[in-house]
Amino acid sequence: MDFVEFPAMSRGELRDMRIAIDTAFRDFTRAYGEGLERLFHPIQVLLVFIEDLLIESPWILVMAGLALIVWGLSRSWKIVTGTVIALLLIGFFGMWEDTMRTIAMVAVCTLIAVVFGIPIGILMARSKRANAIITPILDMMQTMPSFVYLIPVVMIFGLGKVPGVIAVVIYAIPPVIRLTNLGIRQVPADVLEAAEAFGSNPRQKLKDVQLPLALPTIMAGVNQTIMMSLAMVVVASMIGVRGLGQPVLQAINNQYFTLGVMNGLAIVAIAIIFDRSTQAYGKRLQKHLEVIHG
Template identity: 75%
Template sequence: MDWVEFPSLGRRDLRDLRLAVDGSFKEFTRAYGETLESIFEPLKTFLVWLESLLITSPWPLVLLALLAIVFVMSRSVKITVGSMIALLLIGYFGMWEDTMRTIAMVAVCTLVAIVCGIPIGILMARSDRVQALVNPVLDLMQTMPSFVYLIPVVMIFGLGKVPGVIAVVIYAIPPMIRLTNLGIRLVDTDVLEAADAFGSSAWQKLTNVQLPLALPTIMAGINQCIMMSLAMVVVASMIGVKGLGQPVLQAINNQYFTMGVMNGLAIVAIAIIFDRATQAYGKRLQKHSEVVHG
């Protein structure tokens, strides 16, 4: 049986295409790199300030503040006590500073994802055309290997905090957008018709009806965003992002089993704390929504 060769670009043509694309991107970074860096400078300043605040403040005060946030969100003594034990063990084993850096990074990335993701999700919920345009982009962001995100941001910004934040946000923002869109679309049409009957404008209907009813679903998006940000911490350490990811990367390179396991468990502990607190808060929002609109 004769096999037909699959048609493809020649090696020389493919190489020329790659060189042309790479050259164009390098020219773009030279032309607009400084401008883009100045745009993200406030974000870098805020991240440095938060990181410094968590590290330089007395650890008992930071511990109490974190436990207060966990308790306010979860209203659970069990979750709060478990969080306290986990954080005390992290400090006892000498991982407090790296953990604070990781918490600062995750907090800033989650905040950026919320600020950018919720408006996009609202636009998708209000327009099927926007949803059809954005969904393939979200699919690409979720299926593209996370290492690939590091290449363009490092070429533009170099190594450091800003490229780390951008890479983490790109990886973590899709669930925020998708669940915001889903939450708004799942609002009962009878409730929307009642709002229309009372003469509510589109803005009033969004802020007073759709967003409050969609809050539990949006909270689930925030939860997933936090989990994915933590999952990206180790990858982001490859481009100079300090925190729990760097010791894990060092342990991989030098085959330090104990160091890798301990820092990995610290990441797991932080993930469980965030997960339990945000899930409990989402359940409270769900119950409140059912009572008010049930």
């Protein structure tokens, strides 16, 4: 039985196509790289400000501030106590500065993801065409290997904080977009009909009905975005992002078992703090809404 050969491109044609694409992208970075760097400069300013605030402030004040934030989200003394113990251990083992850099990076990336992700999720919920266009893009973003995101940002911005932030945001933004879309779509139709009966326009329905009811689901998306940002910290350390990821990368390259495990456990501790706090806040919102609508 004869098999028909697949009409693939020849190696020479494939090589020429790759060279053409790479050349075009390099020309783009040379032409617009400086303009893009100026555009994203405020992100670097914000990140440096938060890093300096966390690192240069007295550690006791930073710990108290973080504990207060955790209490405001969770209203749980157990979570606050666990947070304080984890931060004390991190400081005792000499990982305080790297941990503060990591917290600053995650905070900035999460803020950017929320600012851009929630409006995109709202757009997807209100437009079938936008949903059909954006969903495959989110699928690609979530399945693309995380290392691939580093290639274009490094070619445009070089090494440093800004390319790290951009790579982390691209990797971590899909959950908040998807769950914002899902939360708004899950608002009961009878609630929307009641809002319309009271004369609410689409903007009022979104602001006063859909977003409040979707808030627990949106918070679940924010939670997942924070977790994915932390997961990307180690990868981003490959392009010069300082924090807990760099010692882990150093441990991998030099086979330092203890260094890798200790910094890995510090990342786990920060992830647990963020996770428990945001989950508790989401549950509080859910109970509050059940009381209002029950």
